[in-house]
Amino acid sequence: MGDIYDNVIELARRRGFVWPSSECYGAVAGFIDYGPLGAMLKRKIENLWRGFYIIREGYYEIEAPTVGVESIYIASGHVKGFADKMCQCPVCKEYHRADHIADEHGTAHADSLSTEELAGIINGLPCPSCGEPLENADVFYFNLMFQTTIGPGSQRTGYLRPETAQGIFIDFNRLSRFYREKLPFGAVQIGKSYRNEISPRQGMIRLREFTQAEAEIFIHPDHKDHPEFSRYADYSVSLWGQTHQMQDIEPVTPTMREAVDSGLVANEYVAYYISLTHEFLTQVGINPKKLRFRQHLPTECAHYALDCWDAEIFSERFGWVEAVGIADRTDYDLKAHAKESGDKFSVFVPYDEVRYEQRRTIVPDMGALGPHYRGKAKAVADALIESEPGPDGATITLDGESLFIPADLYQIREETIEVRGEEVIPHVVEPSYGIDRILYCTLEHAYEEEDVEGEIRKVLHLNPAIAPVQAAVFPLMNKDGLDTIARNLALELQKTGILAQYDDNGAIGRRYRRQDEIGTPYTITIDYDTLKDHTVTLRERDSMQQVRLLASTVPETLSRLIQGTLPFAEAGRKI
RNA sequence: GCACCGAUGGUCUAGUGGUAUGACUUUGGCCUUCCAAGCCAAUAGCUCGGGUUCAAUUCCCGAUCGGUGCACCA
Numbered sequence: 001m002g003d004i005y006d007n008v009i010e011l012a013r014r015r016g017f018v019w020p021s022s023e024c025y026g027a028v029a030g031f032i033d034y035g036p037l038g039a040m041l042k043r044k045i046e047n048l049w050r051g052f053y054i055i056r057e058g059y060y061e062i063e064a065p066t067v068g069v070e071s072i073y074i075a076s077g078h079v080k081g082f083a084d085k086m087c088q089c090p091v092c093k094e095y096h097r098a099d100h101i102a103d104e105h106g107t108a109h110a111d112s113l114s115t116e117e118l119a120g121i122i123n124g125l126p127c128p129s130c131g132e133p134l135e136n137a138d139v140f141y142f143n144l145m146f147q148t149t150i151g152p153g154s155q156r157t158g159y160l161r162p163e164t165a166q167g168i169f170i171d172f173n174r175l176s177r178f179y180r181e182k183l184p185f186g187a188v189q190i191g192k193s194y195r196n197e198i199s200p201r202q203g204m205i206r207l208r209e210f211t212q213a214e215a216e217i218f219i220h221p222d223h224k225d226h227p228e229f230s231r232y233a234d235y236s237v238s239l240w241g242q243t244h245q246m247q248d249i250e251p252v253t254p255t256m257r258e259a260v261d262s263g264l265v266a267n268e269y270v271a272y273y274i275s276l277t278h279e280f281l282t283q284v285g286i287n288p289k290k291l292r293f294r295q296h297l298p299t300e301c302a303h304y305a306l307d308c309w310d311a312e313i314f315s316e317r318f319g320w321v322e323a324v325g326i327a328d329r330t331d332y333d334l335k336a337h338a339k340e341s342g343d344k345f346s347v348f349v350p351y352d353e354v355r356y357e358q359r360r361t362i363v364p365d366m367g368a369l370g371p372h373y374r375g376k377a378k379a380v381a382d383a384l385i386e387s388e389p390g391p392d393g394a395t396i397t398l399d400g401e402s403l404f405i406p407a408d409l410y411q412i413r414e415e416t417i418e419v420r421g422e423e424v425i426p427h428v429v430e431p432s433y434g435i436d437r438i439l440y441c442t443l444e445h446a447y448e449e450e451d452v453e454g455e456i457r458k459v460l461h462l463n464p465a466i467a468p469v470q471a472a473v474f475p476l477m478n479k480d481g482l483d484t485i486a487r488n489l490a491l492e493l494q495k496t497g498i499l500a501q502y503d504d505n506g507a508i509g510r511r512y513r514r515q516d517e518i519g520t521p522y523t524i525t526i527d528y529d530t531l532k533d534h535t536v537t538l539r540e541r542d543s544m545q546q547v548r549l550l551a552s553t554v555p556e557t558l559s560r561l562i563q564g565t566l567p568f569a570e571a572g573r574k575i
Numbered sequence: 576g577c578a579c580c581g582a583u584g585g586u587c588u589a590g591u592g593g594u595a596u597g598a599c600u601u602u603g604g605c606c607u608u609c610c611a612a613g614c615c616a617a618u619a620g621c622u623c624g625g626g627u628u629c630a631a632u633u634c635c636c637g638a639u640c641g642g643u644g645c646a647c648c649a
Contacts, residue, residue, distance in 0.1 A: 010586070010587085011586095013585085013586085014585060014586055014600085020640075020641095023622095023640095025623095025639095026622075026623065026638085026639045026640070027622095027639075027640055027641090028639085028640085029639090029640070029641090077649080078649075081649055082649050083649085086576095086647090088576085100646095142647095144647095144648085144649075162649085195648090195649095197647085197648075198576070198646085198647050198648080199576070199646080199647065199648090201641090201642085203641090206648080302649075452610075452611095453610090455610090455611060456611095457610085457611085474609090476607095476608060476609065477607075477608070478607095505601090505602080505603095506601095506611080507607075507609095507610085507611070507612065507613095508607090508608090508609050508610065509609075509610035509611055509612080510610080510611045510612095511609095511610085511611090512609080512610045512611085513610070513611045514611085516610090525609060527608065527609075528608060529608095537609070539609085539610085544610070546609080575609095
């Protein structure tokens with residue numbers, strides 16, 4: 001057999017976590033189906049995430065369409081920037097990045113050239129694969145966004161979103177109103193995003209349709225101290241900064257306070273979400289020893305991002321997998337949408353005290369300007385307002401012509417203006433989670449093959465909070481009324497919101513193994529003692545230990561076990 | 576996209592120019608007083624399309640998916 005990946009994926013397929021999509025018509029790379037247990041697991045991971053970001057941080061969730069009009073992605077830069085300029089070698093048919101080829105042969109800023117310019121430059125250069133000259137090779141765009149058209153016969157172009165973030169940015173003004181126009185505030189979105197990857201490999205790691213959980217937190221550009229920073233000030237995580245990477249030295253583990261003060265992490269907001277991400281991922285079940293935070297190198301950091309850290313999870317198969325990106329995107333996106341849409345993407349921030357400013361305004365005398373300049377009067381007035389008048393009059397430029405306006409055609413007013421605050425374009429701190437990657441890594445870290453008396457026991461050590469099935473109820477024997485008692489107990493559990501499977505098929509050991517494989521944390525068995533004293537056994541998946549307790553207390557006890565507020569040893573009498 | 580390798584019940588596999596082996600799983604039954612025990616039975620398969628052939632799961636070509644390398648990863 002292969003490595004742990006093969007074993008995990010085999011189990012995931014067999015037991016209904018993850019399946020290839022549209023199998024009966026031939027599966028398509030980059031798309032997967034979540035089966036019954038996978039969909040449940042995914043939802044539980046998402047709900048744990050909601051617990052952090054919505055309930056604790058107070059950033060409400062929105063849901064925007066996955067199809068967006070072209071303008072959104074023109075503004076965000078995806079229409080232009082999310083495309084690669086490619087060319088194909090006429091000899092070996094290999095595809096290459098045209099700008100990379102030009103770059104290697106000494107062309108500066110090749111990525112900013114047009115396709116025509118690039119085609120001219122690479123013409124005759126050797127193909128990086130076969131070495132033959134690239135004769136008259138076309139340079140064309142390959143955009144990684146899925147394109148569609150909106151409406152019948154419509155010329156309106158739409159794109160499937162390549163990230164959920166833009167849906168939040170373009171709702172900025174509505175959100176600002178919702179939060180009563182007070183920074184900081186944030187919104188989150190969990191949903192599908194789409195990227196038409198050239199070569200999606202690596203199973204669930206690189207998908208063409210994937211789920212993101214993103215938070216966009218709008219903060220004042222001059223106040224990047226997180227109000228709740230004390231929560232994580234003493235928290236320490238493994239940080240692999242730019243300088244560590246370039247000098248090839250190990251990550252360091254300072255406290256967040258130290259990391260911010262030393263300048264390793266740009267500000268408290270970024271540090272706060274690094275810690276929160278660490279806490280979230282370890283709660284999901286990621287092994288903290290296989291988790292590190294790596295700072296983007298200057299070359300890979302998007303040009304607008306001020307600081308960017310990836311949470312990387314170690315996979316036996318894929319190495320360090322980028323699962324979360326935490327970036328300070330500054331005001332890049334809001335400015336871009338302001339420019340493209342013409343709307344204002346800012347918040348009015350009042351000063352602590354009202355300021356008074358002396359201001360000199362020029363008030364044109366339209367009654368005099370009108371008859372004098374006729375059709376040009378309006379333009380003259382506008383130019384006048386912007387001008388710097390001398391003692392006798394002002395010189396303005398209109399249609400390239402210099403024009404002198406005598407001082408009696410306008411008034412100069414010295415005013416004291418009350419300034420209560422200013423319009424501020426917030427900076428955006430963005431923690432962005434790849435749920436599918438987290439889910440895979442969780443499975444991989446939870447998976448264990450244990451040798452029990454010569455048999456291999458496959459167990460998913462899933463955190464009870466995210467296990468798709470929380471409990472199973474077995475009658476020891478399928479007779480003497482044990483089965484009825486077991487069924488009734490399963491019903492009782494379901495009434496308290498616990499997903500409990502009833503299973504009476506096969507030997508008891510086999511039933512335990514089945515539940516171990518899907519990560520069910522607790523199993524309850526009804527035996528002959530139950531008939532005498534109404535007690536049942538409760539078995540813990542990880543230790544295989546059992547305790548005995550009254551059947552009537554099982555729902556309450558299980559709830560507390562799942563919440564983590566009751567240690568298993570105290571759940572009942574040891575056997 | 577390219578090159579190489581692979582694809583047989585749900586899973587893992589044997590094998591073949593004449594529609595297929597075994598194990599595990601699953602389901603039903605018997606048995607069974609707590610960790611994949613035993614017995615009986617049942618269900619279930621040659622990735623897809625084309626070609627060669629009387630006949631293709633097998634040979635050839637192509638596609639799809641998976642793996643590896645190249646390229647790509649805003």
